[in-house]
Amino acid sequence: MSILQTIKDKVRSRSIHVSYVDLGSCNGCDIEVLACLAPRYDIEQYGIYVHNNPREADVLIVIGAYTPGWQEKLTPLWEKIPDPKAAIAVGNCPISGCCFNRRGAYIDPPVSKHIPVAAEVPGCPPRPTEILAAILSVRDAVFANWEGRQR
Amino acid sequence: MAASIIWYLREFFRPGWLKKFLFAKTAPLTTPPYFRDFPEPTGKPCQHALFCMMVCPAPGAIDVVMEEDGWRPRIHKGHCIRCGLCVEACPNGVLRSGRILETRKAEGTAFIVTFRISIDPDLCTGCGNCATSCPVNKQLDPQIGAGGHSSNDEVIMRVLDGDVHVLHEEKCTGCKTCEVSCPTRAIQIARILEGTQQPQKGGGQ
Amino acid sequence: MKHTVDVNIPLGPVHPCFKEPARVKCETKGERIIAAEVELGYMKKGIERIMKGRPWQEVMFLAERVCGICSVIHNMVFIEAIEQVSGIAVPPRAAYLRVVANELDRMQSHLLANFSYCYTIEHETLGMYLLDLREKVMDVIERLTGARVTCAYIIPGGVRFDIGAQDEAFLRESLARIEDDLTRYTGMFESGPMIALRSRGIGILTKEAAMQAHAVGPTARASGISVDRRTEHPTYRQLGFEPVVRTECDNYARIMVRFGEVFQSIRLIRACLDNLPEGVIRGGGTCTAGETRYSGEAPRGELTYIIRTDDYGRVIDIQIQTPSIMNIEACCHVMIIGVDSVADVTSTFVSADPCIACTER
Numbered sequence: 280m281s282i283l284q285t286i287k288d289k290v291r292s293r294s295i296h297v298s299y300v301d302l303g304s305c306n307g308c309d310i311e312v313l314a315c316l317a318p319r320y321d322i323e324q325y326g327i328y329v330h331n332n333p334r335e336a337d338v339l340i341v342i343g344a345y346t347p348g349w350q351e352k353l354t355p356l357w358e359k360i361p362d363p364k365a366a367i368a369v370g371n372c373p374i375s376g377c378c379f380n381r382r383g384a385y386i387d388p389p390v391s392k393h394i395p396v397a398a399e400v401p402g403c404p405p406r407p408t409e410i411l412a413a414i415l416s417v418r419d420a421v422f423a424n425w426e427g428r429q430r
Numbered sequence: 431m432a433a434s435i436i437w438y439l440r441e442f443f444r445p446g447w448l449k450k451f452l453f454a455k456t457a458p459l460t461t462p463p464y465f466r467d468f469p470e471p472t473g474k475p476c477q478h479a480l481f482c483m484m485v486c487p488a489p490g491a492i493d494v495v496m497e498e499d500g501w502r503p504r505i506h507k508g509h510c511i512r513c514g515l516c517v518e519a520c521p522n523g524v525l526r527s528g529r530i531l532e533t534r535k536a537e538g539t540a541f542i543v544t545f546r547i548s549i550d551p552d553l554c555t556g557c558g559n560c561a562t563s564c565p566v567n568k569q570l571d572p573q574i575g576a577g578g579h580s581s582n583d584e585v586i587m588r589v590l591d592g593d594v595h596v597l598h599e600e601k602c603t604g605c606k607t608c609e610v611s612c613p614t615r616a617i618q619i620a621r622i623l624e625g626t627q628q629p630q631k632g633g634g635q
Numbered sequence: 636m637k638h639t640v641d642v643n644i645p646l647g648p649v650h651p652c653f654k655e656p657a658r659v660k661c662e663t664k665g666e667r668i669i670a671a672e673v674e675l676g677y678m679k680k681g682i683e684r685i686m687k688g689r690p691w692q693e694v695m696f697l698a699e700r701v702c703g704i705c706s707v708i709h710n711m712v713f714i715e716a717i718e719q720v721s722g723i724a725v726p727p728r729a730a731y732l733r734v735v736a737n738e739l740d741r742m743q744s745h746l747l748a749n750f751s752y753c754y755t756i757e758h759e760t761l762g763m764y765l766l767d768l769r770e771k772v773m774d775v776i777e778r779l780t781g782a783r784v785t786c787a788y789i790i791p792g793g794v795r796f797d798i799g800a801q802d803e804a805f806l807r808e809s810l811a812r813i814e815d816d817l818t819r820y821t822g823m824f825e826s827g828p829m830i831a832l833r834s835r836g837i838g839i840l841t842k843e844a845a846m847q848a849h850a851v852g853p854t855a856r857a858s859g860i861s862v863d864r865r866t867e868h869p870t871y872r873q874l875g876f877e878p879v880v881r882t883e884c885d886n887y888a889r890i891m892v893r894f895g896e897v898f899q900s901i902r903l904i905r906a907c908l909d910n911l912p913e914g915v916i917r918g919g920g921t922c923t924a925g926e927t928r929y930s931g932e933a934p935r936g937e938l939t940y941i942i943r944t945d946d947y948g949r950v951i952d953i954q955i956q957t958p959s960i961m962n963i964e965a966c967c968h969v970m971i972i973g974v975d976s977v978a979d980v981t982s983t984f985v986s987a988d989p990c991i992a993c994t995e996r
Contacts, residue, residue: 301655303678306992307703307784309654310747314773317766320459331649348656348677356649371488374508378488378696381685403488403511404703404784408459466781487696513696513787518795528781529796537797539917546947620947623692625790627917 284424291337291363291422293326297414298336300356303386304343307404308370312340315407327414333359337422338414344372344379344386345393357394365397365421366390367413374399397421466514466528468505476501476524481543482516484604484621492516519543519623538628545604546620547587547596553616556592560608560617561585566601641665644977648677653981654751655991659967661980668980671971673963678995686953691717691791691922694950698940699785701955702993704747705934706785707740709993712931714789716940720925721791721948727912729793730870735806735907736779736788738900742813743772744934745853745893745900748988752890753824755982756833764820768813775809778802793917803908814901821894834887838970838983841884848965851958852936853896854987856880857888864932874906886986893988922948933958935988957993 299312315322316329333339333356345353357366368390371377376388390396397420400413441447461467469492478494478501486492491509494501503516503525517530519541525531534540558578561567564586567574571582578589587596587608594617604621642663648656656677662670682701686694691714698713699706711733718725725733746769753762773783779798780786788795798806824830840850845858855862856878863878865871879895881888926943936958943952966987971980 298649300649301678303680304992305700305703305706305785306655306990307700307706309992310704311784313654313747314766314770316763317770318763319767319770331653333649343678344680346677346679348679352648352677371508371511375490377509377511378693378700379680379682379685380489383681383684385679385681399508401507401510406461406465406783408461462777464778464781465783485692487693511696511785512782514781515692515787530781533796537916539795548947618688620949621690621692622921622947623690624919624921625792625795625917626919627793627915629915 284427287426288423291425292418295325295327295338295414295418295422296332296336297322297327297329297338297340298331298333298360299329299340299342300333300353302341302343302349302353302373302390303346304370304372308342308372311404311407312342312369312410315410317407320407320411322411322414325411325415327411334361336360337364338417339364339366339394340410340414341366341368341373341390341394341396342370344376344384344388345390346386353393363422363425365417366394367417368396368399369410369413370405371401371403374401377403464529466512466530468507468510468512469503469514469517469525469527471503472523472526472531474522474524476503477522479521480603480605481519481521481541482525484543484545485515485519485541485623487511487513487515515541540626540628542624542626543604544622544624545599545602546622547599547602548618548620549594549596550616550618551593553614554594555614555616556589556594557613558589558594559611559613560594561587561589563607563611565605565607566603570601646981650981653985655989657963657989657991659971659980659984661971661977663977666976668971668974668977671967671980673967675963675991675995678991680996682996683953683955686950688949688951690947690949694953695790696785696787698955699787701957701996702933702990703784704990705740705744705993707736707788708931708933708938710787710789711737712929712933712938712940713942714791715931716927716929716942717791717922717944717948718920719927719929720942720944721920721923723792723920723922724918726793726915726918728797728914729916729918731907731911732794732798732916733789734870734874735798735904736776736786736794738903738907739772739776739779741934742897742900743769743776745897746772748934748985749824749890749893751985751988752886752982753830755985756830758827758830761820761823761827761830764816764823768816768820771809771813775806778805790917791922792920793915797916798911803911806904807908810901810904814898817894817897821891821898824890824894831887833979833982834885834890834986835883836885837974837979838886838889838966838986839884840965840970842882844969845884845965848969849961850936850965851961852933852988853889853892854962854965855936857892858882858884862937864930864937868931871903874903874910876903886983889986889988924948926952933993935959935990935993936962955996957990957996959988959990959994962987963989963994 373390561578580588647658658674859882939956941954
């Protein structure tokens, strides 16, 4: 691994831009992601910036159980994110459909059928600390030596 | 001008400031003890009452499985919503989550689960699938056949003259196997949950 | 009729200032908005459909998950509807504890709504102050119920957990601190000149228009309509409840109504704790057959459950009327029209506190 790569890894791991997309959840996980912004948890001290722009994001936080309204929208959204990228499924909904996964519901979980998911945070909703830990754990696995692995 | 630039440079290259700027982190946040986390086993033996599975509101969140030294409840993360109903419903205190077990003992609160069987006579074809598939029936009368006929009076339900008759509703464990195997959805199990409280004498809050 | 449209600007579904997916299509003439339309349909899960044929212990959790932000009130209204059907009496201590949980939930919901408004008008400092304050409220909720969001606190015939002496002291101490801080932040919002520029006189919803659009909750109360379902709730009546009403009709009034309601919630919780009766927290009782319509006041407005149950207490028919849909309609047909810039569209939309999850369910 070259020196340039080491520098790249270092810089990338301290500046992660997060975008979140709600595929039909109950809002509970939504506000827990939002609570990560609060001074108590302070997601920005780790260099993680939350803004909802997929074009400048590294990590996509997926919330919700994939409703039919997203069928033609989620994959283009995922493709808009520049490489290297990772998706994190937050909450039970994208993992299993949670309480909604019953006969007759308009949902199609799990989300990993539609986009590759790098990490899952179980819980309904998970605590902000758990979400934070998941983002931090993904950062090393996904962004380390990206160019080297591409070759 | 130059003095102020030097002042700034000195200020920002102070080791203390640099260290704080680069490495300052808030203390790691701990999960408070009263948070209802995923249920954990307390170590008490599971008596296979299955109340946890019967009250669980999330599909596929809890299973009671046979391990080498007995029955064990197993929580599936990703399905469990951490509601804590299983902890409150378990009569033996096998599971633990947050303060629920302690408050349950202190306040004398409990959930009582009862099961009621309802059969729609218009839909029932008398095929006997329910009586055959019922695991309690199978234990009580191993001879029970494909038609659901049984000469044993101890079974929960049996087919007699082309109709299903419910004999012992109180033996039902609420597993809903009959409901799944019924071709016309004529049989339905109601899981009735009641929250009760018997305050301890003397304490009582 | 032909009308001139300069640019058609769609906002969303993934947009920096919307927490949830909704699409606002604005027709603009210069910077002025002449028409707006909200496109929904990204969150439809069919909750009412999966609720059918289930007992209360499953429907309760689905009802909570209609809206994660105001979960306690969904829980409370559904359970009180079931209790009305089955004639289950609630012990007085449990009734007061329900009000405590409900008001705590209202506080955090209003603080979150005001945070998103401050964040949208780019006053991040005040927004972060409010979000930090919300964490204090969340701590109290967690202490009382054991979970931060979707806490499943209210069950037929009572509540799940009692409040101990230590918890009560913690709750009182937190309330004092929250009131202290909130007074300061409300002062900041009231007197901030930049906030006034972005809020006062923007997104006008007159009383007549609010009546016509059937606006509910803080949106209606900021337009001078004194409507609040809590005035009809027996426990709130005992506590002496009066709705907070303002007459400015703009974004500023809507935010100030929410601040006022947080102060009111603090007063209500204090009154509850002072008058907390002794006794049991669960009365028991099973659910039976019946049909009813029951309303309660969610943080966003009037919430109605129409339910029908069978002999064993299973829900066989349920309809939910959530508050946000009326406010969203009022917002896109009246409030947004005529605002001076596209930047004000998002802040006006957020000031109505839209909750897409409970709109679509």
